[in-house]
Amino acid sequence: MKGIILLNGEPFEGEIARSEEDIVLSADGALAWAKDKINIDITAGDFDSLGYVPKNSVVYPSEKDYTDGEIALDILIGKGCREIEIYGGGGKREDHFFGNLQLLYAAFSRGVKCVMKSRYCDVFCASGRVELFGMKGKTVSLAPVGLSAHIMESEGLKYPLQDLTLTAGSCRGISNVAESDRAWVFSDKGTLFVFLVHCKE
Numbered sequence: 001m002k003g004i005i006l007l008n009g010e011p012f013e014g015e016i017a018r019s020e021e022d023i024v025l026s027a028d029g030a031l032a033w034a035k036d037k038i039n040i041d042i043t044a045g046d047f048d049s050l051g052y053v054p055k056n057s058v059v060y061p062s063e064k065d066y067t068d069g070e071i072a073l074d075i076l077i078g079k080g081c082r083e084i085e086i087y088g089g090g091g092k093r094e095d096h097f098f099g100n101l102q103l104l105y106a107a108f109s110r111g112v113k114c115v116m117k118s119r120y121c122d123v124f125c126a127s128g129r130v131e132l133f134g135m136k137g138k139t140v141s142l143a144p145v146g147l148s149a150h151i152m153e154s155e156g157l158k159y160p161l162q163d164l165t166l167t168a169g170s171c172r173g174i175s176n177v178a179e180s181d182r183a184w185v186f187s188d189k190g191t192l193f194v195f196l197v198h199c200k201e
Helices: 028-034 068-078 094-108
Strands: 002-006 023-027 042-045 083-087 113-117 121-133 139-144 148-155 164-167 182-197
Touching: 002 028, 002 068, 023 028, 023 068, 028 042, 042 068, 068 083, 068 094, 083 094, 094 113, 094 121, 094 182, 139 148, 139 164
Parallel strands: 002 023, 002 083, 023 042, 083 113
Antiparallel strands: 113 121, 121 182, 139 182, 148 164, 148 182
């Protein structure tokens, strides 16, 4: 079962595909851009951004210890979703974007495959062997989750990564390029943020 989270960042301009089995959750203000784009099963949040509370919503107080994105993630994982896509997580406030990146690691640490999709790139967390398909000529950027992540080796990238530790405070893993339709990196220590860039703007 796949879950789809819609967030109140930059509205996603592309098509969002879903099957009958998927669960689509709109968090707070995302309903304004998403209601005519995809069938929504659950609305949840404090609705301070939307300005009204939709009928049959899961409502949380505005003063709380969790963001609407965290609440959405917990709801979908609790419903059995082992694969989650996030739309509307980028743009607008940078602090919210940073928080939304943390959702990727929160899902990863619970064994859930989670990717955040924007008009510019797909972002996810990974460790071990990370396979990259259909990326020939496109930019691939890597960053550590936390202080460091070690890359043992790679293949199919313009700038080979061999016995390299990516560290917080360094941009060493940014703007590599896939030279074949199938490339990979192998991280033996730590966890990576993987950015697959699909827009040149």
